[in-house]
Amino acid sequence: xxxxxxSHLDQGRIIASIVDERELAxxxxxxxxxxxxxxxxxxxxxxxxxxxxxxxxxxxxxxxxRIVLPEERxxxxxxxxxxxxxxxxxxxxxxxxxxxxxxxxxxxxGFGDIxxxxxxxxxxxxxxxxxxxxxxxxxxxxxxxxxxxxxxxLALDDDFFEYIIPLDGxxxxxxxx
Amino acid sequence: xxxxxxDSDEITALVGLAMAGGRAAFERLVVMHQGGIFGMVYAxxxxxxxxxxxxxxxxxxxxxxxxxxxxxxxFKAWLCRIALNKVRDALRRRxxxxxxxxxxxxxxDDHPDPGPxxxxxxxxxxxWSKVNGFLDTLPALQREVFRLRFLDxxxxxxxxxxxxxxESTVKTHLYRALDKFKTLGSQYGVSVGEDx
Numbered sequence: 001x002x003x004x005x006x007s008h009l010d011q012g013r014i015i016a017s018i019v020d021e022r023e024l025a026x027x028x029x030x031x032x033x034x035x036x037x038x039x040x041x042x043x044x045x046x047x048x049x050x051x052x053x054x055x056x057x058x059x060x061x062x063x064x065x066r067i068v069l070p071e072e073r074x075x076x077x078x079x080x081x082x083x084x085x086x087x088x089x090x091x092x093x094x095x096x097x098x099x100x101x102x103x104x105x106x107x108x109x110g111f112g113d114i115x116x117x118x119x120x121x122x123x124x125x126x127x128x129x130x131x132x133x134x135x136x137x138x139x140x141x142x143x144x145x146x147x148x149x150x151x152x153x154l155a156l157d158d159d160f161f162e163y164i165i166p167l168d169g170x171x172x173x174x175x176x177x
Numbered sequence: 178x179x180x181x182x183x184d185s186d187e188i189t190a191l192v193g194l195a196m197a198g199g200r201a202a203f204e205r206l207v208v209m210h211q212g213g214i215f216g217m218v219y220a221x222x223x224x225x226x227x228x229x230x231x232x233x234x235x236x237x238x239x240x241x242x243x244x245x246x247x248x249x250x251x252f253k254a255w256l257c258r259i260a261l262n263k264v265r266d267a268l269r270r271r272x273x274x275x276x277x278x279x280x281x282x283x284x285x286d287d288h289p290d291p292g293p294x295x296x297x298x299x300x301x302x303x304x305w306s307k308v309n310g311f312l313d314t315l316p317a318l319q320r321e322v323f324r325l326r327f328l329d330x331x332x333x334x335x336x337x338x339x340x341x342x343x344e345s346t347v348k349t350h351l352y353r354a355l356d357k358f359k360t361l362g363s364q365y366g367v368s369v370g371e372d373x
Contacts, residue, residue: 015355019348020333045359049327056220056308056328059301063215065229067207067236069200 009038017042018049184209185250192249203243207236210253214260217329221264223305231267235260254338257331261321261339314361319354322347 009017009028016023017032024032032038139146188209194202214235219228238259246255308328312320318340325336333351337344 011359012356015352015359018355019351023348045355048362049355049358052308053327053330055304057216059297059304060216060219061225061296061298061301063211063229063232065233067211067233069204069207069237069240 008035009041011041014038014042014045018045188252189249192243192246192252196243196246196249203240206252210256211236213253213329214256217257217260218264220305220308220324220328222267223309227267227271231260231263235263238263251335251338254331254335257325257329257335258339258341311358311361315354315357319350319357322350323354323358326351 009032013024013028017028021029032042188206191199191202191206191209195206211232215228215232218231218235219225222228222231235256239256242259246252312324315323321340322336325331325339326333331339333344333347336342336347336351340347
């Protein structure tokens with residue numbers, strides 16, 4: 001037993017008994033019950049605390065306000081309707097989402113074909129353009145002018161030069177031009 | 178059966194009914210607890226109007242969140258916990274408003290004469306000034322535990338729930354606070370009822 005002079009509870013044990021009497025050992029509890037001095041010390045402290053609690057209540061103004069709670073929740077049948085409509089809304093939303101996904105897939109496939117055709121058409125156009133370029137390389141003049149120019153296949157060979165500049169007997173060695 | 182047990186059983190039953198959607202049961206709980214919660218809030222805010230607003234807010238919050246209460250037997254402690262959080266928020270708002278110069282920092286009720294309800298504001302101001310003078314000497318946790326135990330009349334288990342601490346921690350803080358009260362209480366004039 002913690003005591004001041006070997007027989008009474010010290011202040012710490014008195015306070016502990018106020019905090020929670022079960023904190024005291026059995027011997028201390030028995031002493032507190034039997035000893036008028038320790039019991040009075042405990043009662044004095046307890047009375048001070050109770051008095052303070054009472055005065056706190058006395059010096060608190062009365063509560064005047066009326067507590068206002070929110071409106072009642074919807075009645076049960078209405079709640080059921082709400083739940084039912086929520087269910088329908090969820091089902092419709094699901095159907096719409098599935099439809100949107102399917103449509104997207106279908107359109108993607110369709111666009112794929114269209115894109116393929118488009119590519120083929122462009123390739124064909126490119127081929128035609130290249131053929132035209134090659135034709136222009138061969139003969140850049142339009143058809144109307146082509147008759148006015150010498151034969152495109154004219155060969156500038158030895159015969160041609162012999163015709164323009166005939167050779168002498170010496171093979172054209174002493175010829176002056 | 179003691180009156181406390183009877184009250185506790187009634188509260189538990191009412192909480193059960195309120196949780197099942199019984200508005201009348203919740204309204205009964207409001208009537209049973211509004212005075213205690215108001216006292217608790219007033220002691221911390223020292224302004225009747227502010228305390229009344231906070232109490233309204235506390236019950237509104239409790240009504241909306243009743244389904245989160247796990248143990249109906251701890252309804253009072255749960256309510257006190259909401260109240261302490263609301264008080265903390267309100268005091269924070271008051272401090273912010275005061276900082277920007279458009280609010281009030283400390284607003285004790287200032288009515289020198291007894292009001293129409295017979296409440297003596299001057300005596301109340303004097304009393305709370307002494308109590309708060311002593312409480313200000315305590316560290317925050319000791320102060321809160323002391324208030325909850327002796328001004329709000331909560332049990333150790335309830336205080337543990339309100340503060341989110343275990344019971345032995347609560348007892349330790351209470352012990353230290355009481356030790357100071359024994360030495361300093363008289364110095365601050367908080368020895369009312371000593372001879373009672």
